Amino acid sequence: MKWIEWAIVGALIFLPFATANHNDTDTLRQTVLTEMKYNTALDTAVDDAASVLVVNATQQHEAQYGSLKRIALNKEEALAAFYRTLDAGFGITDSVTQEVLHRYIPAIVVIGYDGFYVYSEEEWTGPDGKTVMKPVWGTKKPYAYADSAGNSLSFSLDQQVLAYDAVSRSWHEGLRQDIRQQTTIPLLQDAALFEQVRRSTIVRAIQDELAYRINRYNETVSRNGLSYTFTLPLIASEDWNNSVDDVGVLAFVQGIPLGAKVYNSYALGGSRIVKRPTIVGAKKGTMKVYFRSSCGYSYPAEETFASEQAAARKGYMPLSCSGLSF
Secondary structure: OOHHHHHHHHHHHHHHHHHHHHHHHHHHHHHHHHHHHHHHHHHHHHHHHHHHOOOOOOOHHHHHHOOOOOOOOOHHHHHHHHHHHHHHHOOOOOHHHHHHHHOOOOOEEEEOOOEEEEEEEEEEEOOOOOEEEEEEEOOOEEEEEEOOOOOEEEEOOOOEEEEEEOOOOEEEEEEHHHHHHHOOOHHHHOHHHHHHHHHHHHHHHHHHHHHHHHHHHHHHHHOOOOOOOOOOOOOOHHHHHHHHHOOEEEEEEEEEEEOOEEEEEEEEEEOOOOOOOOEEEEEEOOEEEEEEHHHOOOOOEEEEEOOHHHHHHOOOEEOOOOOOOO
16 A cells, blocks of 8 residues: 555544544633633622622611621612623523523622621412512521620621620620720630631621521422532632622522533622721830831731721821822
């Protein structure tokens, strides 16, 4: 057999493999592009939801409590903005397809100042005796913590806390540094430990409620022909830390068919109104000073404050940062 004939035979043998490889590569490329499109749509949807979460809501609480983070939440407008942006990002305009897409969203969380809300599928019996199944907002869940001595605390997104002292059987509410001398609760005496427990309590409260809601959702949708099992996704520690610092929206999309795989993702959007740095009261030698947490000073922290005025009232002197003015 001449060499040209060998070349033809080799080409005929190789062609099917080359074609299959090209098709696989093209399919993979399309899957990646589609996944990127979905990610962008979901990220944009939660950002839009978070941006309107505090718009057109009555903000009478803000002045009363002196915290940028204690604000009224407009959950319904945030929810409408989320679905509107998500549908547009997925290129879906008809209501039937939109409803199908929304079935792949097991839970939406609104993270508030002193508690959170979960929007998920619920089932109940209506006045006519028929079963009603639709997504609704659950009741507000506090960031609650209790220690082994019977003390209990309800945390917030800053240092504000509602505490029950089991020894004196009394309630105390205010900034941790302001009420710590009024109680025997050990956690209120240690600023670093308080912050650690506060953050872990908020994260655990949201995780536990989400796990419960997603399990309930699995039971509901399995009776309606959706076979995919929804699970609580692994969320990066950085994103959980963001959820502890910011009023915002957390949403999940799971189980959308995407080629040979399924699309699972989540997105967290902050309202961007609570990014003002904490004011730190510290010791610089024998002098009491305060500065913004973003300054990066390593002076031992004594207390934290929501405002410069609060630090000044406690006898701290301002310490300016390079490029920043107090």
